[in-house]
Amino acid sequence: MENIEDTYFETKCVHSGIKDYEYGPVVPPIYQTSTFKFKSAAHGAALFAGEEKGYIYTRMGNPTIEAMEDSVAELEGGHKALGCGSGMAAVHTVFAALTQTGDNVICCRAAYGPTTTLLNSIMKRYGVETTFVDASNIEEVQNAVNGRTRVIYIETPGNPTLSIADIEGIAAIAHKNGTMLVVDNTFMSPALQKPFEFGADIVLHSMTKFLNGHADVIGGVVVVKDEETYREFRKVLNQIGGVIDPFNSFLVHRGIKTLALRMERHCESAMKIAEYLESHQAVSNVMFPGLPGHPQYRLARKQQKGPGGLISFKLKGGYRAGQNMMNNVKLFQLAVSLGGVESLIQHPASMTHASMGREARSDAGICEGLVRLSVGIENVNDLIHDLERGLEKVDDVREAVMI
Numbered sequence: 001m002e003n004i005e006d007t008y009f010e011t012k013c014v015h016s017g018i019k020d021y022e023y024g025p026v027v028p029p030i031y032q033t034s035t036f037k038f039k040s041a042a043h044g045a046a047l048f049a050g051e052e053k054g055y056i057y058t059r060m061g062n063p064t065i066e067a068m069e070d071s072v073a074e075l076e077g078g079h080k081a082l083g084c085g086s087g088m089a090a091v092h093t094v095f096a097a098l099t100q101t102g103d104n105v106i107c108c109r110a111a112y113g114p115t116t117t118l119l120n121s122i123m124k125r126y127g128v129e130t131t132f133v134d135a136s137n138i139e140e141v142q143n144a145v146n147g148r149t150r151v152i153y154i155e156t157p158g159n160p161t162l163s164i165a166d167i168e169g170i171a172a173i174a175h176k177n178g179t180m181l182v183v184d185n186t187f188m189s190p191a192l193q194k195p196f197e198f199g200a201d202i203v204l205h206s207m208t209k210f211l212n213g214h215a216d217v218i219g220g221v222v223v224v225k226d227e228e229t230y231r232e233f234r235k236v237l238n239q240i241g242g243v244i245d246p247f248n249s250f251l252v253h254r255g256i257k258t259l260a261l262r263m264e265r266h267c268e269s270a271m272k273i274a275e276y277l278e279s280h281q282a283v284s285n286v287m288f289p290g291l292p293g294h295p296q297y298r299l300a301r302k303q304q305k306g307p308g309g310l311i312s313f314k315l316k317g318g319y320r321a322g323q324n325m326m327n328n329v330k331l332f333q334l335a336v337s338l339g340g341v342e343s344l345i346q347h348p349a350s351m352t353h354a355s356m357g358r359e360a361r362s363d364a365g366i367c368e369g370l371v372r373l374s375v376g377i378e379n380v381n382d383l384i385h386d387l388e389r390g391l392e393k394v395d396d397v398r399e400a401v402m403i
């Protein structure tokens with residue numbers, strides 16, 4: 001292996017970001033330190049002046065964090081990455097770095113809830129206004145652009161309806177109008193989708209999900225394409241302070257080694273489960289980009305290497321059926337979040353999207369009987385058997401929990 005850039009994705013997952021360290025460990029040591037000693041006053045001065053490469057203070061940089069950052073940047077095909085304390089810290093860093101009072105942001109309506117809230121509260125207070133659009137409708141994106149638009153922000157597939165936005169088409173709109181396209185790539189991971197290849201300017205992730213993959217870390221990352229943007233973003237992150245710590249970086253970097261393998265299994269099992277659900281009489285609609293019936297199946301095939309591990313489906317029995325279903329599965333754990341090795345189930349209408357209110361949910365295509373699965377890497381037959389158990393009970397009146 002001459003260059004890590006010349007290798008296949010699976011190889012990069014195992015090797016990227018790892019450098020030579022004292023004593024020759026094959027994994028990056030956990031440099032659990034807040035600060036770094038200078039060899040002399042002159043050395044300290046040179047580090048601060050940027051004349052010498054080294055570490056000063058962990059908020060500004062740390063070898064364990066850097067190893068993980070370099071790995072994610074490599075996998076996304078970006079220039080450099082910035083490790084953040086959570087996905088939301090990554091989102092905040094991006095908006096703080098790119099916008100100022102008077103700017104307009106165009107954001108997809110299917111964005112992660114707290115991202116929408118950040119735009120509607122803190123960013124709004126700072127004088128940044130947001131237009132929400134259905135990003136799966138490219139004309140709606142085009143029509144929303146005005147002279148003050150600074151950022152177009154999308155998630156694809158969107159949550160929880162798994163609608164797809166055309167990254168290449170939206171990037172063209174962004175660039176024609178002198179704005180930047182930011183893609184939250186959390187649902188796909190770089191194993192399945194590389195937004196830079198389709199013209200995105202910034203890619204971010206909640207590493208809490210697929211990148212770490214083991215449901216034991218909260219973390220985020222921003223990936224940029226050039227050194228100038230990197231320096232600007234690093235300055236902002238250093239001021240805001242939303243950095244990740246060395247131990248969590250180590251865990252994420254460890255998780256990334258199996259990313260390609262895990263994503264393969266997530267996709268394969270989710271495909272089988274989606275087909276099973278589609279054929280079940282209690283289910284009226286399955287939303288999954290791998291099914292030929294998905295409204296943007298062709299677009300998904302173009303920009304995604306696989307359908308992903310998330311499935312949403314509508315139960316004919318509505319809200320009560322959703323609750324009955326969740327109370328009767330055993331392997332699928334009733335929890336929010338996604339992208340871990342364990343399968344999770346949740347009911348957006350009573351959980352993640354409860355605060356939106358019924359009407360706004362209906363506008364966003366989130367009906368009362370919608371259930372979202374994050375398919376883990378267990379044996380798929382066990383998972384289907386478990387869903388069968390839940391689906392048998394969807395109409396059970398005794399089980400009903402009314403809120």
Ligand SMILES: *Cc1c(COP(=O)(O)O)cnc(C)c1O
Binds near residue numbers: 115184186187208
């Ligand atoms: C979870 C999530 C976030 C936020 O990440 P945290 O690590 O929970 O702060 C952002 N975007 C998407 C798509 C997510 O799923």
